[in-house]
Amino acid sequence: MKIVLALIIAILSTSVSHAWSMSSQVRVSPTGQFQDSVTLYCRPDEALCKNVCNDANSCWKEQEVCFNCLGMANNVLRTVFTELERLYRNTRQVIEVKDVEKVFRKDHVFIAARSIYNFYMDLNKDEVQTLFQSLCPTHSAQPLVVLGKNSNNEPVQIKYIICEGNGQYNQDMYVLEYAPQTQIGNGNLKLNNKP
Numbered sequence: 001m002k003i004v005l006a007l008i009i010a011i012l013s014t015s016v017s018h019a020w021s022m023s024s025q026v027r028v029s030p031t032g033q034f035q036d037s038v039t040l041y042c043r044p045d046e047a048l049c050k051n052v053c054n055d056a057n058s059c060w061k062e063q064e065v066c067f068n069c070l071g072m073a074n075n076v077l078r079t080v081f082t083e084l085e086r087l088y089r090n091t092r093q094v095i096e097v098k099d100v101e102k103v104f105r106k107d108h109v110f111i112a113a114r115s116i117y118n119f120y121m122d123l124n125k126d127e128v129q130t131l132f133q134s135l136c137p138t139h140s141a142q143p144l145v146v147l148g149k150n151s152n153n154e155p156v157q158i159k160y161i162i163c164e165g166n167g168q169y170n171q172d173m174y175v176l177e178y179a180p181q182t183q184i185g186n187g188n189l190k191l192n193n194k195p
Helices: 002-015 048-053 075-082 097-105 127-133
Strands: 020-028 034-042 058-063 088-094 108-111 144-149 155-164 171-178 181-184 187-190
Touching: 020 097, 020 108, 020 144, 020 171, 034 048, 048 058, 048 097, 075 144, 075 155, 088 155, 097 171, 108 155
Parallel strands: none
Antiparallel strands: 020 034, 034 058, 088 171, 108 144, 144 155, 155 171, 181 187
């Protein structure tokens, strides 16, 4: 009986295991231009990459740079790099794989702690990384914040955070919710006002 129970648990845990991961990289091209790319990696038995780019293992795309955002004028980016932890919370609602496909394909930008858009914090310090990590339910070495963008590639909405689990293809995309917190005495006062 114990063996049957162990097999059932193993089968269930395998069926809900995650099958993708994502990473972001910023480089400077030989001509001096910034290149911001994101790569989606898929486990061989996962159809996500095949659906996105017709490659079973990985999909790469260069993120379009928002030239109007290269400065301190964009309020969404300012929030991401300075007040994300105070103004947003992870709802623990995981986005389904079919929705991850839609997010990767269009109208979103993936922001890592070391980003071309970070004009607010020292890139050599771990403050932003710690800020992003605080929104993940498990330790995540390189979380990515996902922002909705408009037709000018300007970030207009903070939407998700991608956090790591255990294993090579084990990430989840969680919904972020606007939930400002203000420190009062020894407790937190939650404000329910939406921007």
